[in-house]
Amino acid sequence: MPKEFTRSHRIADQIQRELAQLVQTGLKDPRIGMVTINDVRVSRDMGYADVYITLLTAEELNEHSEDIKLTLEVLNKAAGFLRNELGRSLQIRMIPHLRFYFDKTVGEGRRMSDLITKARLKDKGEG
Numbered sequence: 003m004p005k006e007f008t009r010s011h012r013i014a015d016q017i018q019r020e021l022a023q024l025v026q027t028g029l030k031d032p033r034i035g036m037v038t039i040n041d042v043r044v045s046r047d048m049g050y051a052d053v054y055i056t057l058l059t060a061e062e063l064n065e066h067s068e069d070i071k072l073t074l075e076v077l078n079k080a081a082g083f084l085r086n087e088l089g090r091s092l093q094i095r096m097i098p099h100l101r102f103y104f105d106k107t108v109g110e111g112r113r114m115s116d117l118i119t120k121a122r123l124k125d126k127g128e129g
Contacts, residue, residue: 013094014024014042017051020091020102024084025077033076035059035069044098051098053077054105070104075104 006081036058043052089097
């Protein structure tokens with residue numbers, strides 16, 4: 003029997019969809035580039051929502067990159083506005099406080115893919 007989604011998972015999915023649209027259309031700050039919202043995790047008491055983002059850029063970014071630091075700073079300052087806008091679109095009584103973080107999993111996935119590719123090429127060369 004498949005595992006059912008909890009209320010916090012359903013709310014996290016709704017928040018992710020709404021935030022993706024709000025960040026692209028609602029925020030007019032030019033310092034924010036092409037932000038992708040990868041994941042939202044809502045606490046059990048619905049008090050906080052941790053939002054994990056990445057930026058679509060040509061270069062490899064990590065949590066120490068200036069672009070990431072600036073984007074996270076802008077998003078965390080706009081969290082009150084975004085929370086207010088979520089309150090208008092979501093049909094829930096309490097909107098969680100938003101906290102934005104850089105999602106390292108995309109970079110780690112690229113790094114692992116590169117390692118696998120290198121290992122396969124090395125195996126073909128020796129075979």
